[in-house]
Structure formats: structure tokens, C-alpha cells
Amino acid sequence: MIKTELTEILQALGDPVRLAIVSELAGGETRACGSFTHLGVSHSTLSHHFKVLREAGVIETHPEGSARLNTLRRERLDARYPGLLDSVLAAGKA
Amino acid sequence: MIKTELTEILQALGDPVRLAIVSELAGGETRACGSFTHLGVSHSTLSHHFKVLREAGVIETHPEGSARLNTLRRERLDARYPGLLDSVLAAGKA
DNA sequence: CTCTGATTTCGACGACAATCGAAATGAACG
DNA sequence: CGTTCATTTCGATTGTCGTCGAAATCAGAG
Numbered sequence: 001m002i003k004t005e006l007t008e009i010l011q012a013l014g015d016p017v018r019l020a021i022v023s024e025l026a027g028g029e030t031r032a033c034g035s036f037t038h039l040g041v042s043h044s045t046l047s048h049h050f051k052v053l054r055e056a057g058v059i060e061t062h063p064e065g066s067a068r069l070n071t072l073r074r075e076r077l078d079a080r081y082p083g084l085l086d087s088v089l090a091a092g093k094a
Numbered sequence: 095m096i097k098t099e100l101t102e103i104l105q106a107l108g109d110p111v112r113l114a115i116v117s118e119l120a121g122g123e124t125r126a127c128g129s130f131t132h133l134g135v136s137h138s139t140l141s142h143h144f145k146v147l148r149e150a151g152v153i154e155t156h157p158e159g160s161a162r163l164n165t166l167r168r169e170r171l172d173a174r175y176p177g178l179l180d181s182v183l184a185a186g187k188a
Numbered sequence: 189c190t191c192t193g194a195t196t197t198c199g200a201c202g203a204c205a206a207t208c209g210a211a212a213t214g215a216a217c218g
Numbered sequence: 219c220g221t222t223c224a225t226t227t228c229g230a231t232t233g234t235c236g237t238c239g240a241a242a243t244c245a246g247a248g
Contacts, residue, residue: 065245081181
């Protein structure tokens, strides 16, 4: 299965936990990894999902003190795939 | 993993073969299942992918003579998830 | 330097997904 | 009804995915 960049993004967003993460990051606020425990998965699983989103180019992580803050790479996604993120987020909110 | 309707659609579109099928159906033409052999997978695999797309509500299949014609359920998708299909198709074309 | 809190990596495991070939189904047609 | 063509289902295999707990890493505080 030859995975393209687009299918990788769609696949990354196609998991409920990851879609919830992206949805919560969509407000623009940067959030630490540890603030997602309410999603009901363990820390190691969360870390795995962050890695998938990072490798798909959906989020980026930069260390800030002892924690790591995650932000949505909205500009990059909007430039490369116009409207995609917005429609997914709008659909997820409804 | 509690799969929602949206994540099911995103996951369905997150496979290269299925995205290619949807892309080719986007012209509006209805195509028989058998006309996708150029994607490099067997008939049974094609049938499986059509089933996934059908169950996700992305396409519909109606028998026409001895063959089955597939069409994209564009109106339904556009109504439920405005802009989603268009942005995915535009991204896939670029 | 050690302790502490936050995150990642490491195996491991069960579930699911993509794929195939072969067999079954179904619909026209002689 | 039997043949033929198109599609689906079946059974099997192989690989990937989501998940966990435990161990490793890493950055700051004492």
C-alpha cells in the first residue's frame, strides 16, 4: 500500500482519539500532552497518537520548560490542502 | 475504539485504492466495479473496497443489467459534511 | 547530583485491515 | 436449464494499528 501524504493525513484524522485531539487544538491554544487524559487512554497511547499526528504533519511539538506543547499546523495544512481542515473540524463539531 | 460516522468516512478515504476510486467517480459518471482493474488489485480486493466505501456512505451501488454501477453520493456528503469531499478531491488532484 | 514530574520508547498482545485465490451467487441469454 | 460474465463471499494469510504497563529519557527544582 503506497501511502501518499494526503492519505496519511486522512488516516491520521480517521481515529476518534486523534480527531478529538485535533479538535481541541483547533482553538489555537497550545496544550501539553498531559492535558488529554480525559480521552480515556493511557499516557503511552496518547504519546503514540501525538507521534502519528506529528508524522502526518498535522501538529507540531516544541519543548517549553519541562513539558512539550502541541499546536495545530493550521497555516501549513490550509496552504497545502485548502479547506480540508476546516471542513473536518466543522463536521466534527456538528 | 468507538468509531463515529465521520471517522469512518475519513478512514475510508485514507486508503490509496479507495481514494483513487472516489477520485475517478468524482466526474459524476457511474462506473462498473470491473472498470477499476488498473489499480493493481484483484477483483475480490476491489469488491472489499467498494463494500467499505458503501458502508461509510460514500458511494452507492445499484444493479443495472448484469453489472453493478457505482456512483458517488455527493449530495448526501455535501449536505452532511459541507466542503469535505470537495477539499479532499481538490487535494488529491494537486 | 538526585529527585520529581512529564513524555517517549520498548516489548507485547489482541483486534482489525488489506490482500489473494477459489468457490458461490446472480442476472442475462441462448 | 446450462453457459457465461460480473460481482460477492469465504477462508486464509500477512501486516498494521490501538492499546497497555514497564522501563528509559529528559528537563527543571532542590
